[in-house]
Amino acid sequence: MVAKPAEIADRLGVPRDAYVDLRGTPTARHLRYMDLMAPARRPGADTQELPDGVIQVAGKAALYVLQAPAIAGSPPKEQLIQLIRTLACRADAAYLAVSSPASTSIYPIGFYRADELPAIDREILSDNAVGLRTLLNGNTEGSTQKRADQLWLDDLLFKLLTDAADGLRAAFPSELLSDGDVVSLIGRALFTRFLVDRNIVAGDDITALFPGIERPEELFATPAALIATFQWLDLTFNGDLLELGTKDYVDFMARLGSSVDLLCTVLSNVMSRAPGGQLSLDWNGLRFQHIPVDVLSQVYEHFAHRFMPDTARQTSIHFTPRNIAELLVDGAFGAVPAEQRHCARVLDPAVGAGVFLVLAYRRLAAEYWLHHGKRPRRLALRRILTQQLCGLDINPTSIKMAALSLYLAALELDPQPQPLSDLRFERLFDGTLRCVDQAHLGTSEDAALGSLSSSLRKLGPFDIVLANPPWTRLPGRFKKLLDQVPWDADGASPVRAKSLVPNQWPDLAFLWRAQQWCKPSGVIGLLVHARLLFSEEAAAARTHWFERTRVTGILNGVFLRKDRRIWPSNTQPFCALVSINEPPGPEDSFYFLVPRHEPALARRREFRLDPRSAIPVPVAMAASVPHVFKTLARGSALDLELISRLGAEPRISMRQYFSQERLEIAQGFIAGTQNALDATTLRGLPVLEGTDKPLFTVKTRALSPIEHRYPALALQWPRNPSIYKGPHLLFREAPKQDIAHRGALWTDGDVAFSRSFYGVHIPEGRSAIGDYLYVLSYADLLMYWVLMTSSKFGVERDIFNKDDYGNFPLVPWTSLSTSIKRNVAELAVAIRGGKSPWRDINALVAKIYGLTVHDQALVADALRYESPFPKSQSLSVAEISRDDPRIPAFASSLGALLSEAEGVDVKVMPITLSKDDGLWQFLRITSGASLVFDAEGIRDVLRRVGDPLMTSEIRLQLAEGDWLIGRLRHARYWSKSQAHLLALDVLERGMCSGLASY
Numbered sequence: 001m002v003a004k005p006a007e008i009a010d011r012l013g014v015p016r017d018a019y020v021d022l023r024g025t026p027t028a029r030h031l032r033y034m035d036l037m038a039p040a041r042r043p044g045a046d047t048q049e050l051p052d053g054v055i056q057v058a059g060k061a062a063l064y065v066l067q068a069p070a071i072a073g074s075p076p077k078e079q080l081i082q083l084i085r086t087l088a089c090r091a092d093a094a095y096l097a098v099s100s101p102a103s104t105s106i107y108p109i110g111f112y113r114a115d116e117l118p119a120i121d122r123e124i125l126s127d128n129a130v131g132l133r134t135l136l137n138g139n140t141e142g143s144t145q146k147r148a149d150q151l152w153l154d155d156l157l158f159k160l161l162t163d164a165a166d167g168l169r170a171a172f173p174s175e176l177l178s179d180g181d182v183v184s185l186i187g188r189a190l191f192t193r194f195l196v197d198r199n200i201v202a203g204d205d206i207t208a209l210f211p212g213i214e215r216p217e218e219l220f221a222t223p224a225a226l227i228a229t230f231q232w233l234d235l236t237f238n239g240d241l242l243e244l245g246t247k248d249y250v251d252f253m254a255r256l257g258s259s260v261d262l263l264c265t266v267l268s269n270v271m272s273r274a275p276g277g278q279l280s281l282d283w284n285g286l287r288f289q290h291i292p293v294d295v296l297s298q299v300y301e302h303f304a305h306r307f308m309p310d311t312a313r314q315t316s317i318h319f320t321p322r323n324i325a326e327l328l329v330d331g332a333f334g335a336v337p338a339e340q341r342h343c344a345r346v347l348d349p350a351v352g353a354g355v356f357l358v359l360a361y362r363r364l365a366a367e368y369w370l371h372h373g374k375r376p377r378r379l380a381l382r383r384i385l386t387q388q389l390c391g392l393d394i395n396p397t398s399i400k401m402a403a404l405s406l407y408l409a410a411l412e413l414d415p416q417p418q419p420l421s422d423l424r425f426e427r428l429f430d431g432t433l434r435c436v437d438q439a440h441l442g443t444s445e446d447a448a449l450g451s452l453s454s455s456l457r458k459l460g461p462f463d464i465v466l467a468n469p470p471w472t473r474l475p476g477r478f479k480k481l482l483d484q485v486p487w488d489a490d491g492a493s494p495v496r497a498k499s500l501v502p503n504q505w506p507d508l509a510f511l512w513r514a515q516q517w518c519k520p521s522g523v524i525g526l527l528v529h530a531r532l533l534f535s536e537e538a539a540a541a542r543t544h545w546f547e548r549t550r551v552t553g554i555l556n557g558v559f560l561r562k563d564r565r566i567w568p569s570n571t572q573p574f575c576a577l578v579s580i581n582e583p584p585g586p587e588d589s590f591y592f593l594v595p596r597h598e599p600a601l602a603r604r605r606e607f608r609l610d611p612r613s614a615i616p617v618p619v620a621m622a623a624s625v626p627h628v629f630k631t632l633a634r635g636s637a638l639d640l641e642l643i644s645r646l647g648a649e650p651r652i653s654m655r656q657y658f659s660q661e662r663l664e665i666a667q668g669f670i671a672g673t674q675n676a677l678d679a680t681t682l683r684g685l686p687v688l689e690g691t692d693k694p695l696f697t698v699k700t701r702a703l704s705p706i707e708h709r710y711p712a713l714a715l716q717w718p719r720n721p722s723i724y725k726g727p728h729l730l731f732r733e734a735p736k737q738d739i740a741h742r743g744a745l746w747t748d749g750d751v752a753f754s755r756s757f758y759g760v761h762i763p764e765g766r767s768a769i770g771d772y773l774y775v776l777s778y779a780d781l782l783m784y785w786v787l788m789t790s791s792k793f794g795v796e797r798d799i800f801n802k803d804d805y806g807n808f809p810l811v812p813w814t815s816l817s818t819s820i821k822r823n824v825a826e827l828a829v830a831i832r833g834g835k836s837p838w839r840d841i842n843a844l845v846a847k848i849y850g851l852t853v854h855d856q857a858l859v860a861d862a863l864r865y866e867s868p869f870p871k872s873q874s875l876s877v878a879e880i881s882r883d884d885p886r887i888p889a890f891a892s893s894l895g896a897l898l899s900e901a902e903g904v905d906v907k908v909m910p911i912t913l914s915k916d917d918g919l920w921q922f923l924r925i926t927s928g929a930s931l932v933f934d935a936e937g938i939r940d941v942l943r944r945v946g947d948p949l950m951t952s953e954i955r956l957q958l959a960e961g962d963w964l965i966g967r968l969r970h971a972r973y974w975s976k977s978q979a980h981l982l983a984l985d986v987l988e989r990g991m992c993s994g995l996a997s998y
Helices: 003-014 028-035 077-088 131-136 145-150 154-170 179-197 204-209 223-234 251-268 291-307 309-314 322-334 338-344 357-373 376-388 396-411 447-452 475-489 508-517 539-548 619-622 627-634 637-646 652-662 766-779 780-789 801-808 817-833 838-849 853-865 870-877 888-900 935-942 976-988
Strands: 019-021 052-056 060-067 096-100 103-110 120-126 346-348 389-393 432-436 464-467 520-529 549-555 574-582 589-593 615-618 665-667 727-731 745-747 757-761 906-911 920-927 953-960 962-968
Touching: 003 019, 003 052, 003 060, 003 096, 019 028, 028 357, 028 906, 060 077, 060 131, 060 291, 077 096, 103 131, 103 757, 120 464, 154 251, 154 291, 179 223, 179 291, 179 396, 223 251, 251 357, 291 309, 291 322, 291 357, 291 432, 322 357, 322 464, 322 520, 322 549, 322 574, 338 357, 338 920, 338 935, 357 376, 357 389, 357 396, 357 464, 376 396, 376 665, 389 396, 389 447, 396 432, 447 475, 447 508, 475 508, 508 520, 508 539, 539 619, 549 619, 574 627, 574 962, 589 619, 615 619, 615 627, 615 766, 627 780, 637 780, 637 853, 637 976, 652 801, 652 935, 665 801, 727 766, 766 780, 766 817, 780 838, 780 853, 817 838, 838 853, 853 870, 853 976, 888 906, 888 920, 888 953, 935 953
Parallel strands: 060 096, 346 389, 346 464, 389 432, 464 520, 549 589
Antiparallel strands: 019 052, 052 060, 096 103, 103 120, 520 574, 549 574, 589 615, 665 757, 727 745, 727 757, 906 920, 920 962, 953 962
């Protein structure tokens, strides 16, 4: 007997709305899974096994489900092998769950050798209510998934494309076959393979269209077959499909000479399909009927950019991973009123290979289905393609790739893409897709700006503007033109107004142009460099954006930038933002989400979208507080409040203090031979660089003269010699996590220091002030301040800017008591003597700044878990054991805070629900009389809890004033400051008094 979807979801312990049944009647929700639904199989298609359902996280496949036969036991080995290969071709979920009433067997999905069934990753017994949550949240203890991660579709397909391109490139000189031709030829073969595997071009069609050819593998087997196939593609797709340099294919083949046979072989390999379901790790092991078009688009774009790096670099293009693109598309459509989504017009002004338009196309088809109550057929789908989608790009190759992607998408969405005679498309070029290079825009002054050209300003208006625009700085000659972009709709820019496109950053220019393309109250969704949120240079642009648009959500990708499994071609910090094109109201706010890098999830190309960590941010605060995003990215609302207190009067910035005391801070020399300047004025000075790894004090007489290290005495930036007059305090440009390598150095005389230091000359008679600054430099509070406010440290580069030191709030030396001054002097002596009085320093600084016990815990936790150093990042996501002392300490702290606030005895007790609670640690929070604890009954309820699968916390109300809270056993969730945050949330929701249900 086949279990009902609700029964399957409860058995697996997932929210019922997370399970999508693939054996029922298709709905709009099934659109991305139509290839896996048995009724959708077309005559003649393969009959490999299909899953019964899929578990989704944030609307995306996370795990497929196959019900084990009730009588026969486990599915046959061959059935599982074939199913795993099919699912691997979809490149979405990492696991297959074979479920029975007694247990669930988890298999890792990947590409394996023929006849190889991967080992079971784990067995989840029926009494384990959180086993599947533990799996999806990244528990890898004893997991076999690591091997499957190395056999991912994206990597395999990318390798096959690259090998094919390399084979052609080696065989033909660029005069005969340009790089663009190579990319187009392979793309045409890829497209044809898609048509064949999807049964759009079947055996009878091949015989009718191409006399003498009987099998799909023969479509490129000879020059004559290749010519015939290309001519048919041109006819059917209006010549839009990956154009070559010529339409005279007979002459094209003749020019290739005898080597043309190699071209036929390479393209025929792409068409190679395995007979009888045989498996391999080559072209014949791929099932294109199950490879989503957005995956093909992403991989093909990545391949093209890697194969033509010069073109990609010149036009500042890089492909967008579909999982990140889909977040932006979903966010943008979610901001459109539900009744208007099906008819939305969508623009991508930096279309690339079309991943945003492909995803928008699928979403529009689903919205059509929801609105009309029926699946869109060919006529409706073609209308969406030609009337509701628009893409621009300055790169002609990108436009060709986008056309390929959209044709593939139209065919994938079509419920009945036959007869073949009706397949012909309307032309996409100069309509749905427009190349906006200088050849197409003419001789206008700003034609070189492509989509940003003023000639395109009045395009639209569109309901949705989506894009991942270029981020790389444009040449200075474009400054005047770019500065005008934000004001094109209003006329000339205000006199002496700060540039809203500083440093010719094009992504910021796209912000303002998107406003002009988008209709009033329309939606703008952009993927831009994170400097919009953090950079001081972008402060004016940031303020202006939050004043002119109603932001609905921002995802900060700073923590994800260094893992190439998440975004292979990008190492820059990024953010995704969605705004409604209208001014915000005074009380408007939006959610700021900061996914962390978790290696266990990154191996699956995933990251956690945790609703518990989404922080509401008032728009007014985003527009007016420069460091709000940095503080919330590395901390919480508690940190935001502490930073505000630290900067309040009567404290003054170190920059102001230096000015008052007539001190100057300056960065040292920059070595280098490029444009080197004369540095002979530094002759005889001892030299100090970061590579010398000095500690605490510098004996200048022990250092080598600068001419020993730089005999030519020529430096790229020598600096004014006066800054090298000692004695100094040398603050570090790149402080380390180790406190000894974090604080300043005290020098006893003149020294030529490098850019690794910011030097402050301490005049005679100011040694007490020098001691004060010296001691502060080793305090946790200084590192904490920079961590929470710096636009660079922990964003792009793990260094301190001079302004990071200059912005630090100081309690003036003259306002300190005599005893504190004496303590400062003693600690300075201790540091210079090589001692490590770090605890005493932090205690003294806490006294000077009036830090509470909770403040001190907040500072310590931030440096332990939120610093950008590798040790801190690893510790943050480290799994702690159940007997770790942090768990009872957390419970005790939470109980004390709640009891004090409520005025009643609130008990918080760590509990165990079963012998295998997986990654979870549960706490029971009770006020008043404790009820009997029914572990078995709670486990049954937990199976139906509605909390999202990838949340870091589960909440379950047992009775009035009696709650069960489960938290992931990652170290960062069990700190004292996290207990404080949880206490505040529990109190705000009235959970202890039973006044609210959550």
